[in-house]
Amino acid sequence: MRLPLAITALLVPVSALAQSFIVTSQDGVTIEATPVAExxxxxxxxxxPDGELLVTEKPGNLLLVTQDGTKSEVSGVPEVAYAGQGGLGDVLIGPDFGTTGHVYISYAERGDDGLQGAAVARATLSRDGSEPALENLEVIWRQEPKVSGNGHYSHRLAFSPDGAHLFVTSGERQKQTPAQDMDSALGKIIRLNPDGSVPGDNPFQDAGDLAKSFWSVGHRNMLGIAFDGDGRLWTHEMGPRGGDEINLVEPGRNYGWPVVSYGVNYSGADIPDHPTRPEFEEPEAHWTPVISPAGLVIYSGDLFADWQGDAIIGGLSAQAIVQVDLGEQSDGTMARELRRFPMNARIREVEQGPDGAIWALEDRAGGRLLRIVPAGEG
Structure with a gap:
């Protein structure tokens, strides 16, 4: 079993006036984080494209934010099922944003009899009026079936590098067995055309109508999805007690949940490890104790030149930003944790800014937006 690096690190204030702070990893690498907004x-x-951000708040708010922290509320957001892990989720601009203004959002929605499920909608971001607004909103995908409970929606979004397809992580909603059920979209990665229609070349064309939208199966709760510079698709997912994973996702493959895991059930009952069932895909790296990964970007900028091609992951329970090398390792896997930066807060999301800075969102009420650069370059 591959275990994480031992962590010893420092958190040192730079200037109380500027509110910036230095974070030092266990191997002495330093970054500087500057709070921008709460x-x-x-x-x-x-x-x-103009460098401003769209930021979602789980209770159901979408905000347009400048890089100096000025916020404007965006109207037109649909009602969300705000409870537990549910609410407003991911936000992503379309590959044709420059001509159409298309924005994609994911969220939890209510159904009949108290059941909930994730949904993805496409809208046009309008900035013609006094306040920004989502217009012509259309739901293009719904998680089937809706079920009870408020957990493991996943609903992270990514476009393929050519912009031709939208990928959606669909969690197993804490129900476990639907991840292996081809008549359920729970525990799957979904591949759609940008308008929500289903591509005819998805891998499960002969496994039922719903399965035609699946790209891969056997997943738990995937809160990060990204393509690397070589066009490879990566996701990470939370394990149960132990066994958080990062996976190199290939079409038509089965990643094993809940049949195999490097964690154990919350009850303490054992789950067989991946090598016992070679028909399932092995994770490229895994974590016990867990880091509770949330947010994923594969770095491509120049500001952290040595980090190009590495995965940057937010850690909720780890309260850290985790850097992972994505490349062939000595044990034949394709990922290895390089270092952690202890942030003293749960990190919900990470993104790369236009100038190569890394931006992070802290979790929960009062969570800050942080701009992160190499120490001394802030």
């Missing part, structure tokens, strides 16, 4: 349970963010 939010009510922030969940996700994306950059617009």
């Amino acid at each position: 939010f009510d349970e922030p969940w996700a963010m994306t950059f617009l």
